[in-house]
Amino acid sequence: MTLPASPGTPGRLVLRGDLLDFTADPGFAAPHEAPGVRWRTDHRVLIDAGRIVAVQPADQALPTGWEGAPEQDHRGRLLMPGFIDTHVHCPQLDVIASFGTELLDWLNTYTFPAERRYADPEVSRIGAERFLNALWAHGTTSAVVFPTVHKVSADALFERAHAHDMRLITGKVLMDRHAPEGLLDDVEQAERDCLDLIARWHGNGRQAYAVTVRFAPTSTPEQLVMAGELCRSQPGVYMQTHVAENRSEVQWVSELFPDARSYLDVYDRDGLIGPRSVLAHGIWLDARDHAVLRERGAQIAHCPSSNLFLGSGLFDWAQAQREGLHVSLASDVGGGTSLSMLRNMADAYKIQAMQGTRLSAWKALHAATLGSAEALGLADEIGQIEPGRMADFAIWNWSHGDVAHHRDSLARGSHGSLHERVFAWMTLGDERNLAATLVAGQTVFQSASVM
Structure with a gap:
């Protein structure tokens, strides 16, 4: 209970x-x-x-x-x-365990209709309460969270987490194209909403703001530029988004941004990749992308349960480690099938085993505790049982x-x-x-x- x-x-x-x-x-x-x-x-x-x-x-x-x-x-x-869950969607508890599609169809069929309901403040309030209660009931005490495009959905999460002195990183989703009516913002209003939320919540107790780009296809180039300016002008904010989760998605990005070298480059050229950037998935990246992530100090949030459930691909964690990347662990509910980080560790073991690597319990548990804390720049607060850390x-x-x-x-x-x-x-x-x-x-x- x-x-x-x-x-x-x-x-x-x-x-x-x-x-x-x-x-x-x-x-x-x-x-x-x-x-x-x-x-x-x-x-x-x-x-x-x-x-x-x-x-x-x-x-x-x-x-x-x-x-x-x-x-x-x-x-x-x-x-x-x-545990620290570095990538999870609050509203997607409504669609967890939905049948039978890959990423892009899954978004249109299940996710977007569910997220539209969060324009209602009461839906957002109840959803935030249900979501944080569920995190705690799975042993997760800190999280990097996607709400919806609606400002009220981020407010509701911040309010609930702040009332319990919980470390939470979230921010209103930015999405001004390729989504249904009721889930679209525009550049100017989105910027105002972000600045208001930053002023109200960033650094308020244990709350931190994340500039939250849904993923490159749902933001115009103008919105991506605005998001990069927010990252540069607002000290200490995080940035969270998705990258290279699915091959169809990667192909779509190359068609939408033909002048970018890669999917990651779409973000990097606008200043969105830095030491406080959390990029979910990162399966279909090349060696040059890995070098950019290493040089910028950004992290990949590995989402094993979601990658298996949606058939997105097998993330090569051992290779990422050899190339010096920060990798944390995440549930990615609702593409992921459980908020339990233990279940996600078991799935991560299977993914690495299929590529000839054996993932120890030590490595998996470290990635969901101290490793995530270090990647987020929060190792002096969370991730260890050590005097001075939060209990x-x-x-x-x-x-x-x-x-x-x-x-x-x-x-x-x-x-x-x-x-x-x-x-x-x-x-x-x-x-x-x-x-x-x-x-x-x-x-x-x-x-x-x-x-």
Whole structure:
């Protein structure tokens, strides 16, 4: 169940359990050789005013003044930083698991009709509440989110996230062509809406604005120029969009922008590619595009579940790593079939296996925690269990159901390794394993089984 936020500033809280986080990128090394894995059994995490203030072994006495602080005892459970979903669509919960089309048909058949409803402020408010509750119920505590073209849809997300002190990055979608009536803006009004939202929300608590270009085909060249100017003139804003997801889409972009060298170049020439740029998919990019991403410090949000479901292609994560690209992990709901980052990790493993690479649990989990935080420039706030970071946690049961219980008992036996156990949890687990989620030290989701 999802719990309401407690009023006022959260006080002191102690969490106890087995801590797993990362201090460096494990890369694609063999699990037993992977660097940066930090495993701390039976530790306490001390939280005050929404931040972690100390981490210590459970057999160590609490600091003076902490005696009697409320404690959540999760011994035997896995405590991790909350997951960071770097690409997900709020309104597309309405069309998740829709049958039978590739990307462009899927947008026209399912997505655009659903998004038109978000012009209604009440639909946007209810949708934002449902969406954020669903993120928390899947162990995700921070996200980079697409709302709709309607300003009110971004407002609703910001308001709901701000009320819970959640790290959220979003912004009104820019889309002034090749979409149905009711989903189109124009350059001047879109710019005014963006500036108003930036003034109201960017840097307000844990909220950050993203200049949000739907994808190149739905913006005129004039709108792309305006978006680039926003990125340059508004300090600290992010930019999010889609790139090279599907071969038909890539072909369409080449027809719409015949003077651009590539799909990525459409964005780059207008100043949209930089260290705060989050580009979803990036499957059909060439070596020169990769070099641009590396030089600009931009990231690809890998969306494995969505790529498989829509038949878009197989992203070569290992090659991207060799070429020095930042890669984070994302659900891309509703093209993706689950908000569970664990399910998306399992799909990512399959995609890499089909290309001859074995994705370790360490690499996958790092990409959804510290790796995403670093790519977003937020590693001093989220992604680790470390003093000074925000107390954003997901607390997990190791198994759910008889088969997983049996597999876990074998993995933790005398011949098992920690990676074997974590990999089995990652592969077999989903939101049913989640015991609780905390955002800024406040419980926003708690399973009925731990109440």
